[in-house]
Amino acid sequence: MAKVAIMSYIRRKSLVHELTGTTKLVFFLLWSVAAMVTYDTRVLLCMLAGSYAIFKISKVRFREVRFVLGLAAVFLLMNNLFVYLFSPEYGVGLYGSRTVLLTIAGPYTITLEQLFYHFNMTMKVVCVVPVALLFIACTDPSEFAASLAGIGVSYRIGYSVSLALRYIPDVQRDFTNISQAQQARGIELSGKDKFWTRIKNSAAILLPLVLSSLNRIETVSNAMELRGFGKKAKRTWYVQRKFQKKDWIAMGLAVAIIALDLLITFWDGSRYYNPFIG
């Protein structure tokens, strides 16, 4: 069967892999907050360098995550486009000056300020995406539930993530089987049919798929209850790794980064680093 999984765990030996899931999750969350809060270009540039460094340390190769990165780039581009279409003068208001580079039509001009705003906005995403990717690519799926529980999320929610990971391949296999059998009866999903027919055709695959998935859910929920799931307010985890010195260091680093980030960003009373009014 063709590998449909877009993003999955990449087993490798690296410092990033060796951290516990909880550490990686905390680091990722703090890192995201840090990037979201600041519009300070200097901070963002530093974080970008940091992002790149972590990516190198993880030993994940670029081509292994190429597809997801591409996807992120497309979304980022669209995001930029819409921001520009709806408020082409946002940067001007923000930075308090107006340096017109080019006039397109009507209200749409390109100003240096607007460009700088877009640059910062893009940087924020570029800083976060690699870290988010690494969290997924370097955390053993078995550890997800435990790491969520580690930051205080209810284990029931954590475990449903784990179950989804467990059953997605099965459902994919069901889907392949069902759609092949339906194709044999003339139900095509791709190609020449009209859009509306294709929608109707996909219902022919969805009905059996939903029914068989419901069956799976009943079986697994019975199996879980029969083995005492949900009996106690807490549970332990077979795969959870012990916190080591490097975990504490990584977490400390994350806290330091966000503290420094806040400090530099709000030093002069504004989230925005403004090179225009010197």
Added chain:
Amino acid sequence: MNSPIISFQDFGFQYTAQAEPTLYGINLDIYPGEKVLVAGSSGSGKSTVASCINGLIPFAYPGQSTGKLLVDGKEVKESSIFEMSRTVGTVLQDTDGQFIGLTVGEDIAFALENECVDQEQMKLTVDEVSRLVDIDHHLQHAPHELSGGQKQRVSLAGVMVDEVKVLLFDEPLANLDPAAGKNTIELIEKVQERTEAAVIIIEHRLEDVLWRSVDRIVLMHEGRIVADQKPEELLCSSLLTEHGIREPLYLTALKYAGVTVTPGMRPAHVNSLLLSDEQKEMVKTWYQSEARSQVTPGKAEPLLQVEHLTFGYQQGKNTLEDIDFTVHKGEMISIVGRNGAGKSTLAKLVCGFELPVSGRILLEGRDLANDTIRERAERIGYVMQNPNQMISKPMIWDEVELALLKTEMTEEERRERVEETLKICGLYPFRKWPVSALSYGQKKRVTIASILVCRPQILILDEPTAGQDYFHYTEIMEFLVELNRQGYTILMVTHDMHLMLEYTPRAIVFSEGKLLADTSAAHVLNSPSLVEKANLKETSLYTLSVSCGIEDPQAFTERFIGYERKEAR
């Protein structure tokens, strides 16, 4: 005598959603260390009994119960499903569906995690239990890397971590190939010796369970217990056959030969069976008097030819390698072999769902390489194992008509074709019914009808009788025989040795992607080396004929089948 671990006292149960009770007046005591087989046909209430014992009833499936049910001395109604799970460990039928963890180790540890057991202790217990069920070398493996039998071992280990007092197996053999089923029965015995738990096996495949001895057989029919006896006694009566359970083949053979089976002959197992010289002589005489069944049909013209077919899902790893065989018009063939041997892949290649790396598939001498799935489907019909995965319309008529909507046929022509097909499949009286009102076996017919409506020349069926009791098994198979008689060529992928022996003269055996044998079914099952390589199981007829001193076990088997088919008519 110590007190029973499970005690049904005049117990009855009715599901909330149903109009009639499912169980009536059940009286049954099971003692610690006992091994009990609960047998019965579909709808006999045996699965409901299992759900009562593990607490799914009343905690997951509500309903009205009467009388008393005590588990470990406690009234179930006043307990909870969690408390029950400490006493009763259940291995469910669906080996794949009940696998909860992402790896073997996690799955085994699941119950311990819920108990908040410390991680170090947990690892020790998992190691110990996994060694006991012989899965300790696979702790890091994901479920899709395991065979059905291995998954079942994991499930068993997962309930054993709790040191339960009762081990409950709900149709443990349903999803396994014959050899894996045999191993399961051996494993259950080994585990019971170590743990001294009471073992309850719910199963309708009697002969396979009796591979290792059981203390008692509880026979159920329509919600009642009709027999609760030692196997030796029950096997000598006619109760089993009367209630839709197939008795072991060797006993049927003895009865055909006129031998009266008594408990003293130790009939529970073919290897323990004691036959006097006189009785052996009776078997021999019967054998010589029967004509050998006709297994060599006149060679018809070739219909489907597979030539040097090679295929792999991943590069460099072939699922099928250099497969060569020819199917003639009007044949009925079994395709057998262990799980993952490439049987289903072969079916997919023939249907065009996958494309071969090399080799050709010819239909009536024409290469199919350039035909689409749709074009092939007009001549080769494929019926999946699980009808619920095929049926996509709520009404029977619409479901059967579906494939015709894409053709050039007029409405009138379509109506005629659907009516005709429904008649062939015995579904005409139900033509206006919704699919949901049908039984599993009837749904299976609907799926066959929905394929037959295109009038294919070949039907390929994946496990046509999986999970069916003897009655429904016979019903489906007789239907297929009838289709075969009408000229349809039929290929079946199966694990069922009885099916292969009784219904298909020819068998194609796969092992690890290679075609191992292409010969008569009786020959396959009477050849120990083939049986072993393909993970099959020799029939008890083979053992019986050897112990009676018959030189040609294959001929004996063929005669038995011939006699049986004659009797059936």
